[in-house]
Amino acid sequence: MPNNNSLLVFRNEINNIDEQIVKLLAKRKNLILQIAKLKIESNKPIRDMERERKMLQELIILGQKYQLTPEYITRLFQLIIEESVSTQKKMLKKFCVNNKLTPTSFAFLGPKGSYSHIAASEYAHRNLQTCIIQECTTFKEVILSVENNESDYAVLPIENTCSGSINEVVNLLKKTNLFIIGEINIFINHCLLAIKNIPLNQIQTVYSHSQPFQQCSNFIKKFPEWNIKYTTSTADAMKKINQYNNIYNAALGSEIGSKIYGLKILSKNLANQEKNITRFILLHRNSISISSNIPTKTTLIFSTGQESGALSEVLLILKENKLIMKKLTSQTIYKNPWEEMFYIDIQGNISSELMKKTLKKIEQITKFTKILGCYPIENIFPKVP
Numbered sequence: 001m002p003n004n005n006s007l008l009v010f011r012n013e014i015n016n017i018d019e020q021i022v023k024l025l026a027k028r029k030n031l032i033l034q035i036a037k038l039k040i041e042s043n044k045p046i047r048d049m050e051r052e053r054k055m056l057q058e059l060i061i062l063g064q065k066y067q068l069t070p071e072y073i074t075r076l077f078q079l080i081i082e083e084s085v086s087t088q089k090k091m092l093k094k095f096c097v098n099n100k101l102t103p104t105s106f107a108f109l110g111p112k113g114s115y116s117h118i119a120a121s122e123y124a125h126r127n128l129q130t131c132i133i134q135e136c137t138t139f140k141e142v143i144l145s146v147e148n149n150e151s152d153y154a155v156l157p158i159e160n161t162c163s164g165s166i167n168e169v170v171n172l173l174k175k176t177n178l179f180i181i182g183e184i185n186i187f188i189n190h191c192l193l194a195i196k197n198i199p200l201n202q203i204q205t206v207y208s209h210s211q212p213f214q215q216c217s218n219f220i221k222k223f224p225e226w227n228i229k230y231t232t233s234t235a236d237a238m239k240k241i242n243q244y245n246n247i248y249n250a251a252l253g254s255e256i257g258s259k260i261y262g263l264k265i266l267s268k269n270l271a272n273q274e275k276n277i278t279r280f281i282l283l284h285r286n287s288i289s290i291s292s293n294i295p296t297k298t299t300l301i302f303s304t305g306q307e308s309g310a311l312s313e314v315l316l317i318l319k320e321n322k323l324i325m326k327k328l329t330s331q332t333i334y335k336n337p338w339e340e341m342f343y344i345d346i347q348g349n350i351s352s353e354l355m356k357k358t359l360k361k362i363e364q365i366t367k368f369t370k371i372l373g374c375y376p377i378e379n380i381f382p383k384v385p
């Protein structure tokens with residue numbers, strides 16, 4: 001039979017301890033709010049997985065000293081940390097709503113409603129930034145806008161599942177002093193749009209950027225009577241047919257664009273391949289360093305000249321160092337069409353010794369090598385616009 005008095009004494013002591021725990025949790029929460037404020041002011045991400053991992057490791061060791069199991073400590077502190085991250089996120093949201101965040105400007109191939117605009121908005125949204133837009137009319141202008149400090153980030157399409165690499169962008173990357181700091185995949189759902197619902201065989205002219213025409217070539221081939229007119233972007237095409245106000249004009253563009261420019265959707269999902277995804281890269285004036293536990297990609301371009309087997313030597317270096325190549329494309333150099341330039345994505349972090357050693361070896365055996373950046377691998381399912 002437990003002694004009722006002793007039970008009360010113990011329970012009182014537990015009450016005191018629990019009270020202390022709650023007071024300490026409140027004290028912790030206050031610090032969390034201060035940290036959130038600092039992060040918001042300096043535009044730093046809320047979550048720091050490395051810090052969390054280290055904290056948990058130390059707490060588990062401490063717990064073991066007092067006979068508390070790692071499972072118990074992990075469960076308890078994961079809950080505390082989850083709560084603190086969610087508190088910080090709420091605070092960030094409030095700041096965004098009140099528009100007190102440092103706005104971030106994105107330069108892209110515009111005008112509004114282009115796929116590049118969709119990519120910029122989605123990237124800003126994921127990184128909890130307020131997106132200020134800088135519409136450009138060429139890819140070169142997009143890069144210049146960031147180089148000249150007029151915008152913070154350049155958003156450029158680099159490849160598409162239907163039409164492959166975007167050569168013009170790769171060629172620009174050779175010359176710019178900007179660095180790739182991120183990437184984002186966007187689902188492209190090309191639609192045929194017009195100012196009124198008319199039968200497809202009555203359309204006379206279709207406007208769009210050259211990329212959608214390539215990506216929807218099977219559909220376009222069915223209507224050889226259509227006049228094809230190239231525009232600087234899909235959004236430019238949508239804007240034009242809105243302005244021309246001619247019912248026989250159509251544009252290849254996005255569903256979002258149809259809303260912006262008040263157009264009717266005549267036909268949807270027009271790309272040759274069902275999964276039409278464009279990968280966009282984000283460029284900034286400074287490179288970024290990324291924690292070693294985040295899956296990372298390092299991108300470089302190199303040219304090898306005409307020696308036979310020059311490319312295979314580079315690939316052998318990767319193989320010897322057990323580095324995984326995520327992408328390899330061959331580009332024609334506009335001014336020297338007989339020379340080959342390669343664009344390559346390697347899985348790994350530029351700050352690792354292995355990557356440093358590998359890059360050094362590649363530099364030694366190529367004619368020209370340029371490291372374009374090291375950035376987190378996009379692993380979120382592409383945004384459906």
Ligand SMILES: C=C(O[C@@H]1C=C(C(=O)O)C=C[C@H]1O)C(=O)O
Nearest residue numbers: 035046047048051052081084085
């Ligand atoms: C408080 C911070 O923000 C987050 C919350 C943490 C916590 O609750 O201890 C730890 C790391 C971050 O993911 C921080 O960065 O220190």
